[in-house]
Amino acid sequence: MASTTTRLDVSRREPGGSRAARRLRRSGRVPGVLYGGADESIGFDVDARELRVALASSGAVLDLSVDGETATPVVLKEAQRDPVRGQTIHVDLLRVRLDEAIHATVPLELTGVEDAPGVKEGGVLEQIMRELNVEALPTAIPESISYAVGEMQIGDTIGLAAVAMPEGVTLLDEVEEVVIATLSPPRLQIEEEEEVEAETELVGEGEEAAEAPEAADQPPAEGSGEE
Secondary structure (H helix, E strand, O other): OOOOEEEEEEEEEOOOOOOHHHHHOOOOOOOOOOEEEOOEEEEEEEEHHHHHHHHHHOEEEEEEEEOOOOEEEEEEEEEEEEEOOOEEEEEEEEOOEEEEEEEEEEEEEEOOOOHHHHHOOOOOEEEOOEEEEEEOOOHHHHEEEEEEOOOOOOOEEEEEEHHOOOOOOOOOOOOOOOEEEEEEOOOOHHHHHHHHHHHHHHHHHHHHHHHHHHHHHHOOOOOOOOO
């Protein structure tokens, strides 16, 4: 659970178009916007490396200082990334109060996957849900929420209701009948079963087709009136 904050220094920037944003990125800086609270929105740019380090640091809250002014607590609202390189190309930061709960999205991590008996037997574990919507004080928002799947057997299904929230964190997602992970039989086994079923159907169709001419060749029954 987060308990510390990380400082991030940014520079105020005037609104500009996509050309100005591209120049910033080429110089190693990332454009962004700070909003929320009673103050006006502020456009800024930040060193790409410092931003990367700050976002990777423990804790959801950043102490943001604009042009060296007094820092204010903020959280990352959205980060846009280059679809090819994966680099952050724009960030939206939201002002928060440390004594007021906020909504956030946190990753759901499954632990002990390789230890699960079903996985050792060749089963395929599929994680269906990867993010959770939660509510908590800014300093209580966890970096991630984990669930241990080390006891899963082939055919098991884990529902969201089984995931316990850390102290001070409220889950906002509906839990009824929501599945987060399944452990299916080995794909080779499934394919073999499907092949056997297909062959059985073909054999059945062949037998029916073979029986049809024999029925047609039977002589008419006595007294049927046919000559």
